[in-house]
Amino acid sequence: MAPSLLFNPAKLPPSEALQLAQQAPVVLQGSSSPSETVDQWATYENLLLACLRTGDDEAAAKCMDQLEARFGPDNERVMALRGLLSEAQAENNGELEAVLKQYDAILEGNSTNLPITKRRIALLRSMGRVSDAATALVQLLDFSPTDAEAWSELSDLYFTQGMYSQAIYALEEALLLSPNAWNIHARLGEVQYMAATTSGSGGGSQQKYLAEALKRFARSIELCDDYLRGYYGLKLVTTRLLKEQAKQAKQTDDGEFTLPDPKTIERLDELATAKLSEIVRHSTLKDRGWRGYDEREVAAARELLSQNGIER
Amino acid sequence: MTWISNTITVFGGLLLAHACYSAQEHAALQSFRAAATSTLTSSTPVASSLPVDIAIETIAATLVIVLGLVLGTRPLRPIQWRVWAGKIEREGEEGFLGNNGEVEKDYMGNPFTYLESRPSFVDIRRQRKEFAEWIKNGGGGTGKK
Helix, strand or coil: CCCCCCCCCCHCCCCHHHHHHHCCCHHHHHHHCCCCCCCCHHHHHHHHHHHCCCCCCHHHHHHHHHHHHHHCCCCHHHHHHHHHHHHHHHHCCCHHHHHHHHHHHHHCCCCCCCCHHHHHHHHHHHCCCCHHHHHHHHHHHHHHHCCCCHHHHHHHHHHHCHHHHHHHHHHHHHHHHCCCHHHHHHHHHHHHHHHHHHHCCHHHHHHHHHHHHHHHHHHHHEEEEEEEHHHHHHHHHHHHHHHHHHHHHCCCCCEEEEEEEEHHHHHHHHHHHHHHHHHHHHHHHHCCCCCCCCHHHHHHHHHHHHHHHHHC | CHHHHHEEHHHHHHHHHHHHHHHHHHHHHHHHHHHHHHHHHHCCCCCCCCCCCHHHHHHHHHHHHHHHHHHHHCCCCCHHHHHHHHHHHHHHHHHHHHCCEEEEECCCCCCCCHHHHCCCHHHHHHHHHHHHHHHHCCHHCCCCC
């Protein structure tokens, strides 16, 4: 099924982004009709993003002109898109610095311009000035603390720097703002699991992270039936917990965190295995009603299952 | 399965039409008789209520039509969060087809993906670079499409 221009193309694989960008001539030609439809401007924005990504600067510039003609160059969102365009076309660091100066100048005039603030942070990060980006992002969150997207970005920023506890904190804030987001629950579980695997200090903090990750994955499954990512994470965590318990029989009663008793963990493990194999089986056969999963995710689950089959 | 519901609906429609026709005929007959009797004896007003069988037929026809329409509806949308979310993950777009076979307008997938793709913070330069790489490596087989 062809991807729709109504959604942001950032997550699409390159082939589908290319398909989107190839629709550019058709969409741009249809634009001469005077009546506006509901989806028209969302289509333009996403087309612009897809064209920029695929390097079709000409079509992107046309989209930009249309948007600017409709909303005026002073619209904050249009300003951010314009900035994006010049970022994409900048060829060396000097030009990027110029774009950055431009952002600073805009923010000088109106420091509450959120889209531009976000572009500036993204540009700083893209240029490798991660600590500047983090400072700017924290400032942004100081005056706009209900922005779940910004919290999530901050978490990702810390995560790439290996600062797991800060990343976890930021994700928890994002979860406070959108408590039903099952993918963010799973993401938090993943970050906690990674924190547990890298914290070499052993014992305390590692166990705590694992217990937390177990809870997060369980919550993501509670919010979403047959959630492949959630079950995958659950399987990872339970496998690891069971292995460690076999190794160090009793070190779990610290009182500060509560790990469920081994029997519960075993049952969770069995549940995750059963569910994963069910999902893998159905999606490999391409059964009706099971075709929504990402093929790569299914392949990863299959690998995990076969690994565990060998270990047993 | 749609032919069953369609047959039932059509059958109910026929029954209803038949009931209407019967009622109309009955009314015509009554008025004719009233006219005939009034010329003879002007004092006996005729009780002109519908016969029971026509009333029953009308009610039965309505029920049959309702049954046919209910059987013919598409499965209802889930109203529990986890079921709905699970449907998005498990079936993707296919689970949200409208009557015309196209994806419904208000389908948007997981509404929280923006927290992971973060469109306001998009790193367009890296995306461009990755896309150029992908093209260079043969475009995954679909580049020439």
